[in-house]
Amino acid sequence: MENIGAADIGLHYDERSPITDELRGGQVHMWYWYDDQDDAPLEEAVHRITRKVTDTLGLRPGERLLDAGCGPGETAVFLARRYGVRVTGITLSAYEIKRANERAAASGVAELARFLYGDYMALPFPDGSFDAVLALESLQNAPDPARVFAEFFRVLRPGGRLAFSDFSLESAADPDRLAVFMSTLKLPRLPTLQEWLEYAGDAGFKVEEYTQCGPRVFGRKSKYIQAAMSRRQELLDKFGEEALGEFAGRHRGFFAPRKDQIGYVIVAAVKPRG
Numbered sequence: 632m633e634n635i636g637a638a639d640i641g642l643h644y645d646e647r648s649p650i651t652d653e654l655r656g657g658q659v660h661m662w663y664w665y666d667d668q669d670d671a672p673l674e675e676a677v678h679r680i681t682r683k684v685t686d687t688l689g690l691r692p693g694e695r696l697l698d699a700g701c702g703p704g705e706t707a708v709f710l711a712r713r714y715g716v717r718v719t720g721i722t723l724s725a726y727e728i729k730r731a732n733e734r735a736a737a738s739g740v741a742e743l744a745r746f747l748y749g750d751y752m753a754l755p756f757p758d759g760s761f762d763a764v765l766a767l768e769s770l771q772n773a774p775d776p777a778r779v780f781a782e783f784f785r786v787l788r789p790g791g792r793l794a795f796s797d798f799s800l801e802s803a804a805d806p807d808r809l810a811v812f813m814s815t816l817k818l819p820r821l822p823t824l825q826e827w828l829e830y831a832g833d834a835g836f837k838v839e840e841y842t843q844c845g846p847r848v849f850g851r852k853s854k855y856i857q858a859a860m861s862r863r864q865e866l867l868d869k870f871g872e873e874a875l876g877e878f879a880g881r882h883r884g885f886f887a888p889r890k891d892q893i894g895y896v897i898v899a900a901v902k903p904r905g
Protein backbone atom coordinates (compact mmCIF):
# COMPACT_ATOMS: atom_id res chain seq x y z
CA MET A 632 0.00 0.00 0.00
CA GLU A 633 1.32 3.43 -0.91
CA ASN A 634 1.88 5.62 2.14
CA ILE A 635 0.29 9.03 1.50
CA GLY A 636 0.39 11.65 4.25
CA ALA A 637 -2.22 14.28 5.12
CA ALA A 638 0.00 17.08 3.78
CA ASP A 639 0.26 15.33 0.38
CA ILE A 640 -3.51 14.94 0.21
CA GLY A 641 -4.02 18.58 1.17
CA LEU A 642 -1.67 19.70 -1.61
CA HIS A 643 -3.30 17.32 -4.09
CA TYR A 644 -6.64 19.09 -3.54
CA ASP A 645 -5.07 22.54 -3.41
CA GLU A 646 -3.92 21.81 -6.96
CA ARG A 647 -6.88 19.86 -8.24
CA SER A 648 -9.84 21.71 -6.76
CA PRO A 649 -9.69 25.19 -8.39
CA ILE A 650 -10.34 23.98 -11.96
CA THR A 651 -12.74 21.27 -10.81
CA ASP A 652 -14.58 23.86 -8.71
CA GLU A 653 -15.00 26.01 -11.83
CA LEU A 654 -16.07 23.10 -14.08
CA ARG A 655 -18.44 21.36 -11.67
CA GLY A 656 -19.92 24.28 -9.74
CA GLY A 657 -18.01 23.84 -6.47
CA GLN A 658 -18.57 20.09 -6.31
CA VAL A 659 -15.36 18.07 -6.51
CA HIS A 660 -17.11 14.80 -7.22
CA MET A 661 -18.59 12.63 -9.95
CA TRP A 662 -21.59 13.03 -12.19
CA TYR A 663 -24.66 10.93 -12.96
CA TRP A 664 -26.11 10.65 -16.46
CA TYR A 665 -29.00 8.30 -17.19
CA ASP A 666 -27.85 7.45 -20.71
CA ASP A 667 -25.81 8.82 -23.58
CA GLN A 668 -28.78 10.85 -24.82
CA ASP A 669 -29.26 12.55 -21.43
CA ASP A 670 -28.51 16.21 -22.17
CA ALA A 671 -28.21 17.48 -18.57
CA PRO A 672 -25.29 19.93 -18.34
CA LEU A 673 -22.24 18.79 -16.38
CA GLU A 674 -23.01 20.93 -13.33
CA GLU A 675 -26.50 19.44 -13.07
CA ALA A 676 -25.19 15.89 -13.60
CA VAL A 677 -22.76 16.49 -10.72
CA HIS A 678 -25.52 17.96 -8.58
CA ARG A 679 -27.53 14.79 -9.08
CA ILE A 680 -24.85 12.96 -7.08
CA THR A 681 -24.99 15.65 -4.37
CA ARG A 682 -28.76 15.11 -4.09
CA LYS A 683 -28.71 11.31 -4.39
CA VAL A 684 -26.17 10.92 -1.60
CA THR A 685 -27.51 13.59 0.76
CA ASP A 686 -31.18 12.61 0.29
CA THR A 687 -30.38 9.40 2.15
CA LEU A 688 -29.59 11.40 5.31
CA GLY A 689 -33.15 12.60 5.90
CA LEU A 690 -31.89 15.92 7.29
CA ARG A 691 -34.13 18.14 9.45
CA PRO A 692 -33.83 21.85 10.28
CA GLY A 693 -31.39 22.64 13.05
CA GLU A 694 -29.56 19.32 12.90
CA ARG A 695 -25.77 19.27 13.21
CA LEU A 696 -24.04 17.80 10.18
CA LEU A 697 -20.36 16.97 9.77
CA ASP A 698 -19.26 17.17 6.13
CA ALA A 699 -16.07 15.13 6.34
CA GLY A 700 -13.93 16.00 3.32
CA CYS A 701 -16.05 18.96 2.30
CA GLY A 702 -14.26 20.15 -0.85
CA PRO A 703 -14.83 23.80 -1.80
CA GLY A 704 -18.15 23.90 0.05
CA GLU A 705 -20.98 23.76 -2.47
CA THR A 706 -22.52 20.63 -0.94
CA ALA A 707 -22.55 22.11 2.57
CA VAL A 708 -23.95 25.42 1.34
CA PHE A 709 -26.67 23.59 -0.58
CA LEU A 710 -27.62 21.58 2.53
CA ALA A 711 -27.61 24.61 4.82
CA ARG A 712 -29.93 26.47 2.44
CA ARG A 713 -32.21 23.57 1.65
CA TYR A 714 -32.62 22.04 5.11
CA GLY A 715 -31.49 24.74 7.55
CA VAL A 716 -28.92 22.35 9.02
CA ARG A 717 -25.79 23.55 10.80
CA VAL A 718 -22.83 22.21 8.87
CA THR A 719 -19.23 21.83 9.95
CA GLY A 720 -17.04 21.08 6.95
CA ILE A 721 -13.52 19.75 7.32
CA THR A 722 -10.83 19.24 4.72
CA LEU A 723 -7.05 18.97 4.44
CA SER A 724 -6.88 21.62 1.70
CA ALA A 725 -6.20 25.27 2.55
CA TYR A 726 -7.63 26.32 -0.83
CA GLU A 727 -10.89 24.50 -0.10
CA ILE A 728 -11.32 26.02 3.37
CA LYS A 729 -10.92 29.54 2.02
CA ARG A 730 -13.17 28.91 -0.99
CA ALA A 731 -15.86 27.21 1.10
CA ASN A 732 -15.99 30.01 3.66
CA GLU A 733 -16.24 32.59 0.84
CA ARG A 734 -18.99 30.55 -0.78
CA ALA A 735 -21.00 30.32 2.46
CA ALA A 736 -20.69 34.09 3.01
CA ALA A 737 -21.69 34.88 -0.58
CA SER A 738 -24.72 32.59 -0.24
CA GLY A 739 -25.83 34.14 3.06
CA VAL A 740 -25.33 30.99 5.14
CA ALA A 741 -22.10 31.84 6.96
CA GLU A 742 -24.03 31.44 10.24
CA LEU A 743 -24.97 27.89 9.32
CA ALA A 744 -21.93 26.57 7.48
CA ARG A 745 -18.35 26.82 8.74
CA PHE A 746 -15.24 25.21 7.35
CA LEU A 747 -11.98 24.34 9.02
CA TYR A 748 -8.89 22.24 8.74
CA GLY A 749 -9.48 18.74 10.11
CA ASP A 750 -8.36 15.17 9.53
CA TYR A 751 -11.10 12.55 9.69
CA MET A 752 -8.53 10.09 11.06
CA ALA A 753 -8.62 12.04 14.36
CA LEU A 754 -11.68 14.28 14.51
CA PRO A 755 -11.36 17.35 16.74
CA PHE A 756 -14.92 16.95 18.11
CA PRO A 757 -16.34 15.41 21.30
CA ASP A 758 -18.33 12.16 21.28
CA GLY A 759 -21.94 12.43 20.09
CA SER A 760 -21.59 15.96 18.69
CA PHE A 761 -23.39 15.38 15.35
CA ASP A 762 -26.79 14.16 14.16
CA ALA A 763 -25.42 13.18 10.76
CA VAL A 764 -22.11 12.63 9.00
CA LEU A 765 -21.53 12.94 5.28
CA ALA A 766 -18.44 11.67 3.43
CA LEU A 767 -19.08 12.44 -0.23
CA GLU A 768 -16.20 10.87 -2.15
CA SER A 769 -13.72 11.65 0.60
CA LEU A 770 -13.06 8.19 2.06
CA GLN A 771 -11.16 7.16 -1.06
CA ASN A 772 -8.06 8.84 0.39
CA ALA A 773 -8.33 7.29 3.87
CA PRO A 774 -5.06 5.63 4.96
CA ASP A 775 -7.03 3.50 7.45
CA PRO A 776 -10.78 3.31 6.70
CA ALA A 777 -11.50 1.30 9.86
CA ARG A 778 -10.21 4.16 11.96
CA VAL A 779 -12.24 6.75 10.04
CA PHE A 780 -15.47 4.79 10.42
CA ALA A 781 -14.71 4.42 14.15
CA GLU A 782 -14.28 8.20 14.35
CA PHE A 783 -17.59 8.80 12.53
CA PHE A 784 -19.29 6.38 14.92
CA ARG A 785 -17.80 8.17 17.92
CA VAL A 786 -18.85 11.70 16.93
CA LEU A 787 -22.41 10.69 16.02
CA ARG A 788 -25.12 10.62 18.65
CA PRO A 789 -27.02 7.33 19.05
CA GLY A 790 -29.56 7.22 16.21
CA GLY A 791 -27.33 9.50 14.10
CA ARG A 792 -26.99 8.83 10.37
CA LEU A 793 -24.04 8.35 8.06
CA ALA A 794 -24.02 8.68 4.26
CA PHE A 795 -21.02 8.12 2.06
CA SER A 796 -20.30 7.59 -1.60
CA ASP A 797 -17.15 6.49 -3.35
CA PHE A 798 -15.50 4.44 -6.03
CA SER A 799 -15.57 0.66 -5.79
CA LEU A 800 -13.54 -2.04 -7.46
CA GLU A 801 -15.70 -3.93 -9.95
CA SER A 802 -13.04 -5.82 -11.88
CA ALA A 803 -9.41 -6.36 -10.98
CA ALA A 804 -8.54 -7.26 -14.59
CA ASP A 805 -6.06 -4.85 -16.18
CA PRO A 806 -4.19 -4.14 -12.93
CA ASP A 807 -1.85 -1.72 -14.69
CA ARG A 808 -4.74 0.55 -15.66
CA LEU A 809 -6.04 0.40 -12.09
CA ALA A 810 -2.63 1.29 -10.70
CA VAL A 811 -2.51 4.45 -12.85
CA PHE A 812 -6.00 5.43 -11.68
CA MET A 813 -5.11 4.89 -8.03
CA SER A 814 -1.83 6.76 -8.09
CA THR A 815 -3.41 9.67 -10.00
CA LEU A 816 -6.15 10.02 -7.39
CA LYS A 817 -3.88 9.14 -4.45
CA LEU A 818 -5.94 6.15 -3.39
CA PRO A 819 -4.24 3.83 -0.92
CA ARG A 820 -6.79 1.11 -1.78
CA LEU A 821 -9.93 0.57 -3.85
CA PRO A 822 -12.52 -1.41 -1.85
CA THR A 823 -15.26 -3.51 -3.38
CA LEU A 824 -18.88 -2.68 -2.48
CA GLN A 825 -18.80 -5.59 -0.02
CA GLU A 826 -15.68 -4.23 1.64
CA TRP A 827 -17.22 -0.77 1.98
CA LEU A 828 -20.25 -2.32 3.68
CA GLU A 829 -17.98 -4.29 5.99
CA TYR A 830 -16.03 -1.20 7.06
CA ALA A 831 -19.30 0.41 8.13
CA GLY A 832 -20.67 -2.74 9.78
CA ASP A 833 -17.42 -3.49 11.63
CA ALA A 834 -17.46 0.00 13.17
CA GLY A 835 -20.94 -0.71 14.60
CA PHE A 836 -23.13 0.95 11.96
CA LYS A 837 -26.30 -0.68 10.69
CA VAL A 838 -26.39 -0.31 6.90
CA GLU A 839 -29.91 0.59 5.79
CA GLU A 840 -29.49 1.36 2.09
CA TYR A 841 -26.91 0.99 -0.65
CA THR A 842 -26.60 1.24 -4.38
CA GLN A 843 -23.92 0.68 -7.03
CA CYS A 844 -24.50 3.04 -9.93
CA GLY A 845 -21.06 2.92 -11.57
CA PRO A 846 -22.40 2.46 -15.13
CA ARG A 847 -24.13 5.86 -14.87
CA VAL A 848 -21.11 7.50 -13.25
CA PHE A 849 -17.64 6.31 -14.31
CA GLY A 850 -19.36 4.50 -17.17
CA ARG A 851 -20.36 7.87 -18.67
CA LYS A 852 -16.80 9.19 -18.68
CA SER A 853 -17.01 10.10 -22.36
CA LYS A 854 -19.88 12.54 -21.62
CA TYR A 855 -17.76 14.21 -18.97
CA ILE A 856 -14.77 14.54 -21.33
CA GLN A 857 -17.05 16.08 -23.96
CA ALA A 858 -18.48 18.59 -21.46
CA ALA A 859 -15.03 19.53 -20.13
CA MET A 860 -13.59 19.93 -23.63
CA SER A 861 -16.43 22.28 -24.59
CA ARG A 862 -15.13 24.69 -21.93
CA ARG A 863 -11.45 24.29 -22.77
CA GLN A 864 -10.82 27.81 -24.07
CA GLU A 865 -12.63 29.44 -21.16
CA LEU A 866 -10.55 27.39 -18.68
CA LEU A 867 -7.38 28.18 -20.58
CA ASP A 868 -8.12 31.91 -20.37
CA LYS A 869 -8.80 31.70 -16.64
CA PHE A 870 -6.13 29.26 -15.41
CA GLY A 871 -3.40 29.35 -18.08
CA GLU A 872 -1.68 26.73 -20.20
CA GLU A 873 0.47 25.15 -17.49
CA ALA A 874 -2.31 24.57 -14.97
CA LEU A 875 -4.69 23.26 -17.62
CA GLY A 876 -2.01 20.97 -19.07
CA GLU A 877 -1.35 19.50 -15.63
CA PHE A 878 -5.10 19.07 -15.07
CA ALA A 879 -5.53 17.33 -18.43
CA GLY A 880 -2.60 15.02 -17.65
CA ARG A 881 -4.28 13.99 -14.43
CA HIS A 882 -7.45 13.22 -16.36
CA ARG A 883 -5.56 10.77 -18.54
CA GLY A 884 -4.65 8.81 -15.40
CA PHE A 885 -8.14 9.16 -14.00
CA PHE A 886 -9.73 7.70 -17.12
CA ALA A 887 -7.18 4.91 -17.58
CA PRO A 888 -9.42 2.05 -16.35
CA ARG A 889 -12.08 0.40 -18.48
CA LYS A 890 -15.62 1.69 -17.92
CA ASP A 891 -16.69 -1.50 -16.17
CA GLN A 892 -13.78 -1.60 -13.71
CA ILE A 893 -14.79 1.31 -11.52
CA GLY A 894 -18.09 1.26 -9.66
CA TYR A 895 -19.74 3.99 -7.62
CA VAL A 896 -21.36 3.13 -4.30
CA ILE A 897 -23.76 5.16 -2.17
CA VAL A 898 -24.30 3.86 1.35
CA ALA A 899 -26.60 5.03 4.14
CA ALA A 900 -26.22 3.71 7.68
CA VAL A 901 -27.29 4.47 11.22
CA LYS A 902 -25.60 4.35 14.62
CA PRO A 903 -27.94 2.10 16.63
CA ARG A 904 -29.56 3.63 19.69
CA GLY A 905 -28.13 0.90 21.89
Ligand SMILES: C[S@@+](CC[C@H](N)C(=O)[O-])C[C@H]1O[C@@H](n2cnc3c(N)ncnc32)[C@H](O)[C@@H]1O
Nearest residue numbers: 658659660700701702722723750751767769772
Ligand atom coordinates in the same frame (compact mmCIF):
# COMPACT_ATOMS: atom_id res chain seq x y z
C1 LIG B 1 -12.97 14.15 -4.07
S1 LIG B 1 -12.97 15.46 -2.91
C2 LIG B 1 -14.69 15.55 -2.47
C3 LIG B 1 -15.04 16.89 -1.90
C4 LIG B 1 -16.48 17.11 -1.53
N1 LIG B 1 -17.01 16.10 -0.64
C5 LIG B 1 -17.35 17.20 -2.75
O1 LIG B 1 -18.09 16.27 -3.00
O2 LIG B 1 -17.25 18.21 -3.46
C6 LIG B 1 -12.24 14.69 -1.47
C7 LIG B 1 -12.21 15.55 -0.23
O3 LIG B 1 -11.79 14.74 0.87
C8 LIG B 1 -10.90 15.49 1.66
N2 LIG B 1 -10.06 14.57 2.44
C9 LIG B 1 -9.24 13.58 2.01
N3 LIG B 1 -8.62 13.00 3.05
C10 LIG B 1 -9.08 13.62 4.16
C11 LIG B 1 -8.79 13.48 5.56
N4 LIG B 1 -7.90 12.59 6.03
N5 LIG B 1 -9.47 14.28 6.42
C12 LIG B 1 -10.35 15.21 5.98
N6 LIG B 1 -10.63 15.40 4.67
C13 LIG B 1 -10.00 14.62 3.78
C14 LIG B 1 -10.11 16.32 0.66
O4 LIG B 1 -9.44 17.39 1.30
C15 LIG B 1 -11.26 16.73 -0.28
O5 LIG B 1 -11.91 17.85 0.26
